Amino acid sequence: MDTGCRDNADHSCSEKGNRLVHTNQRATHNKDREAAPRLPESVLGPSKTAAAERIAHARTNFLVDEPVEPGIVRAPILASWTRSRQYEVPADHLDLPFESDCDPDSPLTRAAKPIVREVSDQLAGEPVSVILCDDEGVVLERRTGDTALNQHLDRVWLAPGFSYAERYVGTNGIGTALEGRGPAQVFGHEHYVEHLEDLACAGAPIRHPVNGKLLGVIDLTCWRREANRMMMAAASTIARRIEETLLEQSGRRELALLHDYLAACQRNRGAVFALSEDLLMMNDRARELLDPGDQVPLLASAAEALATGRRRQLTVDLPSGAIARVQCRPSWTEGGLSGGVLQVQLVSGDAGPLRSAVLPHPSSLPATVGSGPLWAKCCQAVDRHFQSREWVVLEGEPGTGKRTLARATHQLRSPAAHLRVLDAGDYGPRWIAEVIEELETGAGGTLVLCHLDRLSAEGVQALGDALEPHRESTAPQRPWVVATADRSRAHASRELAELLDLFPRTVEVPPLRHHVEDVAELVPHLIARLTRGADLTCSPDAMRVLMRNRWPGNVEQLHQVLRKIVAKKRTGRITPADLPPECRAITRRVLTPLEAIECDAIVDALLDADGNKAEAARNLGMSRATIYRKIRGYGISMPTVAECGRSG
Template structure:
């Protein structure tokens, strides 16, 4: 391969590879700028795969003028992929050591596992743009690039110069080839070659594809022994019993007919995730898993093979409800807690976990961003299980002379029920110590009338109990478990359930519905303020329309901005003003800029910064 790479003359190597759209030209740069400001892109200038990737990048809300990448400080270099790819990557890197190119290996999430280059200047530049081990170059973080676009398209991807979505990458050229596992066809990583745009070479894609093919051949050689052992154990498990049987590893999944009958896809995902994690212990054991459907599964696990942190094995599963074997379940996922609205997998799993702690009367901490519905879940669990029992909410933000005395009285009354302690992360050191003293005598009580105590803390307000030190740790020790409440953006599908529920609450049952067009606008948002922000938006809608159908025109201006954070009051005013100006100008940005007294460049920057989108239907 090195001979093929060196077979071109120096002048030929330095000539940039150009597509029919002349990738390094000013014309392509202008096309990219037009795309970023929602103007038409001239046909034939941008290659179709690149235009499709730009569209995905916009959908992911990637910042075009800055890089914001997640970093994994604990990447494992002892995996099936790295063991197969390591020797090959080292060999090819040695062959290319005199070339101005970097050879990169990533996993299936675009996280860089290995990067090798003999060019110091290129290496320094790649460090500056975080194209380095531990950082993910998936499209949802970086936009169009050889690694992320190969993963999204599940095929070879070449990206040159201004074809990159992020402007920090426009001086580079890259070619990425996906690595597919030979047993199941799943993409497990990418081989990428990156160089300066002026050094781009026609052989880059061929070399990347050849290296990927060699890694796939090595994976096939390594997989045979493990998969045969797993298949053997799976067949024996199926012959010995009539229950549900799964065989799983990182590369393979098998299930018998009974497993398909008992578990629909919505339940299979969480069940297999828990089973796969539990198998890593390398020992036979049993686990219980709460499923999104509301059922519970008892899983008997038996490893077939273990290599490093990789394991394959058999999971024999029994479906149980309150300890009894039920009849085969009916498909469909509805929340068992009617007041905690939502049926998405993450939300439902969270509700089921809280419900399980309630049934065992185990005190619990609910942790999540502000506005996610932590107290709502606690209330819903109480009302769903013991609607006639006593429930009391104590908000730490309202701490006063009577707060601790009333809490102590509730604990000592022995009337059972539920106590919710909101925002305990906002207590000062003295209050934290007093709360610990009040709770401690009741923590291990066997009194059946002992209340169930739930505390809520916010992940978005800094470290809980900051300044309390040991006192804070002592307080948390009273709560054996913590359940994380997911932010709304992680279960945005539940917006479709939340909107009619919240509208009904706000209108007290009046005939007001949300149109499909308005619902699409609401579901497109990231909701950094979570359910509370959605509630406040609908509150503004109901203030202006109490009956009929909500259309996009009825929605507040802020719903047109897809932001990643809660805006400051000043930013919110500015964002709303821009949206209103755009609506008045029928989407004409230049006209809106003139109306607001700002330059065209400034309004484009503001539109991108706030993530403002003007759908044609609205």
């Protein structure tokens, strides 16, 4: 176990701490020292050991849902602990995402790296690390002069490429500064994850000096025993120096963009945007004409066009159903970044200008349910490709409704025409012969090829040979061909990727968690199908539980859950007590069979104990700490007494 300077004599540690304070004092103005948040003596005073023990005890109480004694834990730390629990951060180990393609030449890194290098050189003899992170908490730069500290930071993955956002690590100087949008300091056992208790850190946010956008965090991390009151003031000073450099670097470009934007607003009474890496402006007409849901895809497409450095005109399909004609005029392009002005006009399907700023959502396709923007946009894209007879691949997670979407589009546009659905799971000589037969005699119908990612290498080759002669045919009776594939496996092999290249269009079918608002429409629709019209409805309380679920198995999982309910109850009103145990687990993934059994057992025990976790743990023969960890791990939503349908 690393001890660093903890193995040195106390006077040696004190001496190093004094040198760090002295260095920070030279770099900090008087107003910084006055503005720096004062830490209680219980954290940094003479009784640090006793205070640390009290905070460690309070943290343990918090983790097992025991009361935390007032005054022991600072309010910002307690708030961060609560967020960490809501994020389901494991308290006993680190599980961090790694970002391998961080931008090494962003405006933040260009402005910050020389300053980080200078500060780290000044602190070269001190056990302190200077860390630069982006707005997602991903470490971009880390400089440490102390070997023991450097090795310890590697062990806890506080290293370039790893994210220290609160949703992954819980309470820490980097993530808590990002969440709170202000300076944050975390010492020892105030960290949520137990492996960080030997460290102290102070983070200060870095904002764009023009638009105020949060760009990242500068953090100072040292051993807990080396912490002092000046860390926060020093971090804030470094952040301000970086912001001043950002202003010097961006001022010229932003002024050029502002000039072009004002000129465009004077010439044009329509919708005008100004867009760059760090800035977004729009006039009142743009705000009236485009709701936020439409702005996102429009600006994403425009940003790609501006990056070319040339004037371009785009046509963008919007989630609301409208089509936007966008004139992109770059103001500057430099170092892979760009900024420019967008002039936007909404047009209808026949290219005529839209007169109304309010754009209704299109009606749902037959046999599909949902009116959320993402689902509506997906349906519109598939329908558009059908009308142009363009072959299309529907990619998405299993259970998202890819086959249903293809069938519904066919039924909407050509209900009397021939429809054939072939599953690649049935591949064989006869299967390929049926594909060829449909391609040659489809008579203007639709051919749906499901689960192409399940084909063997031989099957991929055979299907490619069958499709190739027909893919560019202009025959009026050429069938419309739709392929479906699991997104995670669609490009797993070169052969399969080449097969999918025979389809000129690809549409991403969104997972249910991305349009969970459609659950409210899917539930009554699926219940009606399962009961064949019997009088069974879903109560608002049960619907809220269903809409909180992440549905990793998508619509198919929802269908199976409702099937279990209908098997036991065909009339009346579905209440939370009628929902199967898996509905209480708001997990991000599909559980293994063993995990599903364990999760169901815990939920059943909680229901039997009226939500009393200690009693449920005793009934299951597990410790209270274990059941708390399992509840958080599975994301189990605790039932209330009313939901359990019991009187006491």
